[in-house]
Amino acid sequence: MGLDITWAVDWVRRSADVIAEHRVELIKLDREIGDGDHGENMDRGFQAVLPKLDDLPAGSTPGDVLKLVATTLISTVGGAAGPLYGTAYLKGAVAAGSATSLDGSAIAAVLTAARDGIVLRGKAESGDKTMVDAWTPAAEAADAAASNGSDVAAVLGAAADAAATGSDATIPLVARKGRASYLGERSAGHRDPGAQSSALLLRAAAEAASAAAGA
């Protein structure tokens, strides 16, 4: 069973919830090695998406939802995260195309395209202590799971697990990109806020998929 528009909309709603819930935590992480606005920025962005979901025309696809998220984040988030997440969702939307339902390998392709978009815009490599450190293992895990023939919920579950591990792995790193890089060695010992928000968003995707499977 593939993931359709209902899943996509549910993912966005769950994303808005989880970001609102973790707003203060993300602010705190960003205050430690950045400028303390990541939770605020992401919350502003996802709250702006919510009302627009109601205006999606009938017959919209998961790709349309991803595109809506992309344009809304681009025009409301600002900072580094706005364009980076915006590009991620935009490239994901392109990968999703006009399909009404996404199977495991389509989902893996969406995540890989999203990751590539972030790298294209931000030029960060793995280990630079950015959101890439959550997205790269997530895309790879999704790809591996899909190749093994796992169902979509399992594919997204694997991605979410890998993103969480990736977020944890940013803690000891010295930042080489983004605002945290200005701290040099002092950035080590802190979790990257963008990696953490990425892990939260991918967990929301997996939960929405489980809910869809259960329904």
Place this chain on the structure above:
Amino acid sequence: MGLDITWAVDWVRRSADVIAEHRVELIKLDREIGDGDHGENMDRGFQAVLPKLDDLPAGSTPGDVLKLVATTLISTVGGAAGPLYGTAYLKGAVAAGSATSLDGSAIAAVLTAARDGIVLRGKAESGDKTMVDAWTPAAEAADAAASNGSDVAAVLGAAADAAATGSDATIPLVARKGRASYLGERSAGHRDPGAQSSALLLRAAAEAASAAAGA
């Protein structure tokens, strides 16, 4: 036995000592109901007098010493206290005239002239919560003691006691002059810094007189 130039010089030295010692206390009192500079201002002034004492020409009188204090305070203290104390010492110097020795009634006249000088410049009345509340009882006590035929040390002792009591009496008052008046009712419950410095200076005068008598 009258008080001569030695007493006058000793008074100034003791004044500088006692003000330096109470500098922080006077700053604290002024911080509570003023702008926190009274101790600093007075200390700057008396420290500036000290080196000039050495340059007093031979044959100088107590009046010359008072005049030296007056001009130095006027040109180094600033604030309200500078001109007020300056005028006090200047008028005291005029009252002392060219006498080489001051007896009890001459001392009382000096203190009364000083008090009048402060009132002339500052226009404060008794009970306005200013240094006048130390100087008026001091001048009156000195006058009474001198009329009773007390010796100079006793005359200054009476003045110092009265000034201390006068300083205490400023605590409950609501200020009507000086910076503390801006606080209105909130000035009550705090000692007036100028009354306190006045009490310290008059105590120094009395101690210098006792020392002269003992010598």
Place this chain on the structure above:
Amino acid sequence: MGKGILVKKIINDPKRVVDESVAGFGLAHADIVRVEMDPIYVVRVDAPVSGKVGIVSGGGSGHEPLHAGYVGFGMLDAAVPGAVFTSPTPDPILAATKAVDGGAGVLHIVKNYTGDVLNFETAADLASAEDITVRAVVINDDVAVKDSLYTAGRRGVGGTVLVEKLAGAAAQRGDSLDDVAEIAERVNANVRSMGLALTPCIVPHAGEPSFTLAEDEIEIGIGIHGEPGRERIKLAPADDLVDRLIDPVLDDLPFAGGERVLLFVNGMGGTPLIELYLAYRRAAEVLQGRNVTISRSLVGNYITSLEMQGMSITVLRLDDEMIELWDAPVQTAALRWGR
């Protein structure tokens, strides 16, 4: 104590703060001012201007850019900085008065504090003895202080900046001493101010704040010397704070409606502009509600209490001549236009 650093400030020795800062000011603005160090004062680089009324102001330091920041073409001829929050002594006031006397007399602009009034009085007496005609105008625009014949009267606060600009422009265009003094008196009669503090300030030599405020407390009716105000209230939204300042200001003059005014929202030294402009928005709204037209405005940290966070609001009722004088060219470190 000596060179010991007592407080978190960019200073060397508390005793040298004023000297070193004024020296730096002189170096940074050598095109506009000359600095004399003994006795200490700041004077227009081209002083005395022959035939022009000279204007001298001064007072305790710690209110920067007041007064040295207003020395220059079209404003003050000299500023006399005292120790921090302590009015200067007569010597430098006299020296500055002599330095700016161009033969047309000298105006002293004095904020109404006992110390300032007395020290300027003495200096004026001494100057008169040297045949310089001196007039003094005492500024007392602070509505937070209850005025009475039997008290020290109202303090001079924000209105001082406006008096210095308008009197300075009048002197620059060649007005006589009496006319310049009349303008200054007129501005003083038509200006009212009130201030509040979010945080206290620390006098360098004192090392401790002048008052302490809890995290959620605000001091209303403060002056500019770190002295406590009349009242302590709970933290409130900016619009409410603005109302608490501007209502007494407007009621006091009183402003009847239909007037043109200059609205001056001033920071106490540590207030970021983002907050001052936010306050300005509400103040403008209140004036509009009272049918008062804002013809000119000034927003920034112009008369301060060291690093204090807080603001004051000043409203000046304008007439045509005042507007003309406000718009006239000025070239000082802190206010500059038209040249």
Place this chain on the structure above:
Amino acid sequence: MGKGILVKKIINDPKRVVDESVAGFGLAHADIVRVEMDPIYVVRVDAPVSGKVGIVSGGGSGHEPLHAGYVGFGMLDAAVPGAVFTSPTPDPILAATKAVDGGAGVLHIVKNYTGDVLNFETAADLASAEDITVRAVVINDDVAVKDSLYTAGRRGVGGTVLVEKLAGAAAQRGDSLDDVAEIAERVNANVRSMGLALTPCIVPHAGEPSFTLAEDEIEIGIGIHGEPGRERIKLAPADDLVDRLIDPVLDDLPFAGGERVLLFVNGMGGTPLIELYLAYRRAAEVLQGRNVTISRSLVGNYITSLEMQGMSITVLRLDDEMIELWDAPVQTAALRWGR
């Protein structure tokens, strides 16, 4: 949360700080700027100026007077304020770019932060799609950050103000887009800065300081977003602090001696002028010791981090053309002379 006041600031609702402040700015300076609220940007009252290169800058709010305070004759044509410390999104940048396009192209002056660079990039792409020629200059003058091809590179700090003035003057005199961009690049190549903080600042929505410092600690090498610096040291006398900033600045360019420079001592928003001038005195002394001539200077809170106490020192190596452009008339809320 809603209208709740989280921090001791003159604000209403943390979410409305930028909107309300920009609105107040527009009211206070209606003679110089026009303010658009949706999307939000500040533009010269006479924009677009036909035939003149338009200059747009922008970035997170909280650095006031940067950038809106520099909009006006002879400097910026528009400023785009983001949320506090958050670069604006492409929409308002695009709108501002269109509003200032007078047919000669538009220069984007961008401080080197990932977010600013990416959002301005997107806006420039969109503007090009609408046939507006856009060039971007990225400012990166902060020597506190170790530069490398593999990092985000140096931040744009104090030098930004100088780039905006000089590029603005070049555009005002009629230079082509390429020439204006060349001036901006040249200034950026010749300017270096470094800053320190005595106290942190509090982002309104965050409600807590970005870092905490003990009573006797100072943060060296800070940026302008309340981010911590490279190093934490013990409180030291002002002269030592100045040395710790200016030495790396002078070594980096490097300054060889014999140059003419503009010395810019900047406060971080909550620093009183008395301290900045005191620091200026020492900085001038150091330059003199290195045989560098200070030809122009700027002292004040010009690029800030909310209410942070601290300072930055910027040195720009001048050539004749830069001096001419610096002296050219400018009429903005925060910098004004010659008109």
